[in-house]
Amino acid sequence: MRVLFYDTTLRDGTQGEGVYFSVQDKLRIVRKLDLLGIDYIEGGWPGANPKDWEFYQEAAKLRLNHAKLAAFGSTRRANHRPEDDKTLNDLLATKTPVVTIFGKSWDLHAQEVLRVSLAENLQIIEDSVRYLHSNQREVVYDAEHFFDGYKSNPDYALETLRAAIRGGASTVVLCDTNGGTMPLEVVEILKTVQTQVPVQLGVHFHNDSGTAVASSIMAVQTGAVHVQGTFNGYGERCGNANLSSIIPTLILKLGYDAGVKENLTQLTEVSRYISELANLHHDERQPYVGGSAFAHKAGTHVDAILKNPLSLEHIRSEQVGNKRRFLLSDQAGRSTILSKVREIVPNTKKDDPHVLALTNHLKQLENSGYQFEAADASFDLLIKKAFGLFEKAFTLEGFRLIVEKRGDQPVLAEATIKVGVGDEQEITAAEGDGPVNALDSAIRKALLRFYPEIADVGLVDYKVRVLDEDRGTASKVRVLIESSDGTNSWGTVGVSENIIEASWEALVDSIEYGILLKKAQRDNHSAKPKRSSNEN
Ligand SMILES: CC(=O)SCCNC(=O)CCNC(=O)[C@H](O)C(C)(C)COP(=O)(O)OP(=O)(O)OC[C@H]1O[C@@H](n2cnc3c(N)ncnc32)[C@H](O)[C@@H]1OP(=O)(O)O
Numbered sequence: 001m002r003v004l005f006y007d008t009t010l011r012d013g014t015q016g017e018g019v020y021f022s023v024q025d026k027l028r029i030v031r032k033l034d035l036l037g038i039d040y041i042e043g044g045w046p047g048a049n050p051k052d053w054e055f056y057q058e059a060a061k062l063r064l065n066h067a068k069l070a071a072f073g074s075t076r077r078a079n080h081r082p083e084d085d086k087t088l089n090d091l092l093a094t095k096t097p098v099v100t101i102f103g104k105s106w107d108l109h110a111q112e113v114l115r116v117s118l119a120e121n122l123q124i125i126e127d128s129v130r131y132l133h134s135n136q137r138e139v140v141y142d143a144e145h146f147f148d149g150y151k152s153n154p155d156y157a158l159e160t161l162r163a164a165i166r167g168g169a170s171t172v173v174l175c176d177t178n179g180g181t182m183p184l185e186v187v188e189i190l191k192t193v194q195t196q197v198p199v200q201l202g203v204h205f206h207n208d209s210g211t212a213v214a215s216s217i218m219a220v221q222t223g224a225v226h227v228q229g230t231f232n233g234y235g236e237r238c239g240n241a242n243l244s245s246i247i248p249t250l251i252l253k254l255g256y257d258a259g260v261k262e263n264l265t266q267l268t269e270v271s272r273y274i275s276e277l278a279n280l281h282h283d284e285r286q287p288y289v290g291g292s293a294f295a296h297k298a299g300t301h302v303d304a305i306l307k308n309p310l311s312l313e314h315i316r317s318e319q320v321g322n323k324r325r326f327l328l329s330d331q332a333g334r335s336t337i338l339s340k341v342r343e344i345v346p347n348t349k350k351d352d353p354h355v356l357a358l359t360n361h362l363k364q365l366e367n368s369g370y371q372f373e374a375a376d377a378s379f380d381l382l383i384k385k386a387f388g389l390f391e392k393a394f395t396l397e398g399f400r401l402i403v404e405k406r407g408d409q410p411v412l413a414e415a416t417i418k419v420g421v422g423d424e425q426e427i428t429a430a431e432g433d434g435p436v437n438a439l440d441s442a443i444r445k446a447l448l449r450f451y452p453e454i455a456d457v458g459l460v461d462y463k464v465r466v467l468d469e470d471r472g473t474a475s476k477v478r479v480l481i482e483s484s485d486g487t488n489s490w491g492t493v494g495v496s497e498n499i500i501e502a503s504w505e506a507l508v509d510s511i512e513y514g515i516l517l518k519k520a521q522r523d524n525h526s527a528k529p530k531r532s533s534n535e536n
């Protein structure tokens with residue numbers, strides 16, 4: 001069974017709050033989706049704004065391997081002849097092989113929004129589609145509000161579909177524009193439509209009831225062959241049906257064939273790429289493509305997966321280009337710790353006393369405020385220390401911080417630091433935006449002479465969390481630092497009642513880990529490149 005995927009990230013997706021793509025972003029995404037094997041890509045509404053207009057002009061120059069580009073708009077305005085209608089002519093002017101227009105299926109919308117008679121609405125649908133079709137376009141007809149229309153007046157809703165078919169639509173798409181229809185209602189209505197309307201059927205769901213993916217899947221199982229949706233579920237209000245979930249579900253679980261099938265391992269990358277260009281945080285809890293989709297925290301689960309991955313994973317993460325991860329926390333057992341230890345000391349056994357000691361140590365530290373889920377590098381150092389594999393890169397002789405505020409001038413921070421490396425000593429000073437920044441600059445400056453390879457290592461994120469708020473300024477704080485050398489990134493943690501002390505602890509781990517990583521790379525050891533070293 002073959003299913004066609006129709007992506008509307010660049011049109012309906014951009015109707016979502018906070019979603020914006022430039023022309024260049026849209027062009028890049030079209031290329032990505034084409035390479036992925038998406039069948040139809042809707043790029044925007046050409047007459048709606050200059051950007052979408054420019055997009056279609058540029059998109060006409062693209063040579064796509066697989067996808068057909070679609071231009072989107074509405075049926076003609078009442079009292080216009082199709083030949084004189086700007087929207088329809090704009091759609092033709094894009095020269096896309098496919099045009100998609102939405103028309104009214106709900107009697108309420110025809111009468112109260114378009115303010116035309118029900119008969120006139122049928123005429124509008126039919127002659128709009130006919131005009132586009134007679135200009136040699138493949139016409140996809142989006143029956144807006146179809147399910148609500150069907151519930152209000154089934155005969156009329158079906159008549160609107162027949163009008164589109166008479167006009168020459170090759171696919172009629174049943175839309176749940178308000179997102180309120182339940183999956184089983186979808187199935188029932190779709191079954192009736194199939195017996196009444198002889199055409200290729202598609203579906204388009206919004207997620208206002210949290211059921212858009214379920215409805216899409218059940219619609220395909222009922223016989224729809226064309227599914228519209230967006231990557232990451234972007235779209236108006238609560239979003240559209242999420243193609244990042246629908247695609248792998250249909251292919252991997254239900255055995256459907258699709259253009260994407262051969263390239264499914266690119267799915268996570270494409271989904272992240274689109275988040276990146278939308279300048280939105282990637283939703284890590286998304287099924288299949290989220291960072292947490294294969295992240296296991298409970299000790300018993302990690303143990304079971306290591307014995308047989310099928311015991312706790314519904315698919316293999318690699319099938320969609322994602323990665324399994326084991327998270328360090330107070331919910332870990334020896335199996336979780338062992339998997340981390342084995343990255344450093346490969347043949348360690350589960351009953352090795354170090355493994356139990358590290359497990360207990362982790363739980364105690366977490367109880368006193370540490371959190372290792374995002375501080376994998378600090379835990380890496382703890383393992384090395386436990387196994388006697390850690391050698392300090394430097395010793396602190398001392399540091400002094402001066403924080404000064406004069407009148408309306410910005411706060412100035414200055415750090416002076418004295419460190420020892422082997423038999424040598426180094427004293428440096430540095431200024432910074434704040435005390436931690438000054439300290440960070442000073443320590444890096446001091447160590448550069450001994451470890452020039454750390455020149456490209458720097459802090460990329462610094463987070464402070466107050467742990468026992470009821471103690472006011474005497475509260476304990478947890479500092480999490482993320483560092484990077486441009487390719488790898490790693491997290492470290494420090495906890496103290498003094499924010500400088502907590503920051504220093506996290507900073508030292510960050511630098512020690514960075515030096516070890518660089519050394520391992522240089523020695524061409526087993527330095528496993530890490531985005532986050534808790535990836536398995
Ligand atoms: C379900 C969906 O997501 S459909 C996609 C919706 N997307 C968008 O609206 C984004 C782009 N839209 C726009 O840029 C503008 O709304 C435009 C250019 C389309 C129209 O702008 P304006 O002419 O200023 O009209 P406005 O937005 O105020 O109202 C929409 C008009 O379209 C009409 N309209 C709505 N649906 C349809 C339709 N299917 N067929 C024909 N006309 C329609 C409305 O009746 C209204 O007409 P009126 O001004 O005669 O009352």
Ligand SMILES: CC(=O)C(=O)O
Nearest residue numbers: 102142144145175177
């Ligand atoms: C066509 C469309 O976007 C909708 O009905 O939701």
